[in-house]
Amino acid sequence: MMKNNNEDCLKVKNGNNNNNNNKEEKVNAMIYVVFISLLLDLLAFTMILPLLPSLLEHYRQHDSMGLYTWLSKKVYYFQELVGAPEQYSSVLFGGFLGSLFSFLQFVASPIVGGISDVLGRKIVMIICLIGIAASYVLWALSSNLVLFIIARFVGGISKGNVSLSMAIIADVSSMKTRGVGMALVGIAFSLGFIIGPLIGAIFAVWARSKTGDWFVVPAMFAFFLAFLDLVFFVMFFRETLPIEKRAKSLWGSLRNAKALIDLRDLFQFKAVTNGKQSDLQQLRKLGLVYFVYLFIYSGLEFTLTFLTHHVFNYNSMQQGWMFFNIGLIMAIIQGGYVRRLPPHKIKSTAVIGLWLIVPSFVCVGLAYTTWMLYLGLVLFAISTALVVPCMMTMASSYGSPQQKGTVMGIFRSLGALARALGPVIASISFWSLGSTITYLVGAVALLWPVLTLKNSVR
Structure with a gap:
């Protein structure tokens, strides 16, 4: 039995400067299975990011079902009123698609988690991965906008795999x-x-x-990655939630998930109990700051590809390199700096990151040359690398050990809701007012989260 346990777990040393005998903490091998599965999923998921503007332009010109034309006619009179260019209609439709996908994640993730508490993690994760793979097949077949929307719908309701991955980590790890x-x-x-x-x-x-x-090839490669993820997970994952630890009632488990969907319960953190009232008040403020920040940030982040497409005439390849550079800067900062931050510097680092996002969006909104755009993008990458990890670390300091998972679940739901609302609001603004006003208004609005975090949250 001990031999199997040693094979299932990898040892990580917890150094102790005052003790020559290092204590050994075991990290369950299933965490590494989750890591590889998530990596394959995210490689497939992010492939569409630089393609979305071109995809919607493709459907604008070649929509065999006529849905794009029908939708365009529905907004024509308002378009005439605000003077929005017809080419910006793809921004508007893209915002609705982005918000639809995130909203489906917001609703599905707690429900998927609740079902997995009763049935186990593996079977529910497999169903999610099958749904994700099916969404890429539908994307490859989407010769019209209707099928593409259906593909995004299927992908959105299947995207509970991220929250399930967090649950698996909680199953097999200690504090x-x-x-x-x-x-x-x-x-x-x-x-x-x-x-x-x-x-x-x-x-x-x-x-x-x-x-x-042209989109068939990237869609099928995304399907290949998703199928590889499914096969890998089926072969190597072993159930982490034993039958004796599972919830007995599906209805009761889903009722607990309601606290992550009902907006009144969500913003009031009603699922967090048995804590100090002062801590709960601080947690609510931090949650509101996190939501407002992500609501504005995610909207402007989503429209970034449309801005570079329409203002700078970037093609998919140029946008791919843009995301590569942003991600590389984020990885270097998170891996080399953020993970080494001492606890007393977490809040101040989050505040610095929030300050940086303001001039970042000002530069992007006013950019008329490539160097000014990239100055804004560098500040954007640095800010992104600092803010979310630090705010999530701040959130993890609240709640009893038994309720830290609940606190983090609420924050993930707040983030999903913000990402569901942000893209559609920002896209409407981009479509009707233009990119410059949208980004400048967003930059000014982002002053509220930074000032509130700096002055009101411990």
Whole structure:
């Protein structure tokens, strides 16, 4: 039995300067399976990022079902009223698609987690991975906008695999080893956002010279990665939630998930109990700051590809390299600086990151030359690398050991909700007011989170 346990777990040394005998903490091998699975998923997921503007332009010109034309006619009169160029209609539709995907994640993730508490992690994760793979097949077949929307819908409701990955890490780790698992999740996201967009752009450039439906090749490669992820997970993952530890009632488990969907419960952190009232008040402020920041940030981040497409005439390859550079800067800062931050510098670093995002969006909004755009993007990458990890670390300091998972789940739901609302609001503003006003207003609005965090949150 001991032999199997040693094979299942990898040993990580916890250094102690005052003791020559280092204590050994075991990191379950399933955490590394989760890391590889997430990396494959994120490589496939991020491939579409630099392609979205070109995809929507493709459907604007070649939509066999006529949905794009029908939607354009519905907004024509408002378009005339605000003077929005017809070419910006793709920004508007892209914002709705981005928000739809994130909203489906917001709703599905807690429900998926609740079901897995009863049925186990493996079977529910496999269902999610099958759904994700199916969404890429639908994307490859999407000769019209209707099928593309269906593909995004299927992908959105299947994207509970990220929250399930967090649950698996919680299943098999102690308080001391949980940080290793969370660090690996962060690395998977960084690598995914560095490599995935570049892969998508390379395939798109190659495929456009070969066929009219150029998106089929990147879509099928995304399916290949998703299928590889599914096979890998089925072969190597072993259930981490034993039957005796599972929830007995599916209805009761889903009722607990309601606290992550009901907006009143979510913002009030009602699922967090047995703590000091003062700590709960601080947690609510931090949660609101996190939501407002991500709401504004995610909207402007989403429209970035449309800005470079329409203002700088960037093609998919140029956008792929843009994401590569942003991701590389983020990975270097997170790996070389953020992970070494002492606890007393976490809040001040988050505040610095929030300050940097303000001039970042000012530069991007006013950019008329490439160097000014990239100055804004460098500040954007530095800020992004600092803010979310530090704010999540601040959040993890609240709640009892038994409720830290609940606190982090609420923060993930707040982030998903912000990402569901931000893109559609920013895209409407971009479409009706233009990129410059949108980014400048967003930059000014981001002063509230930084000032509130600096002055009101401990």
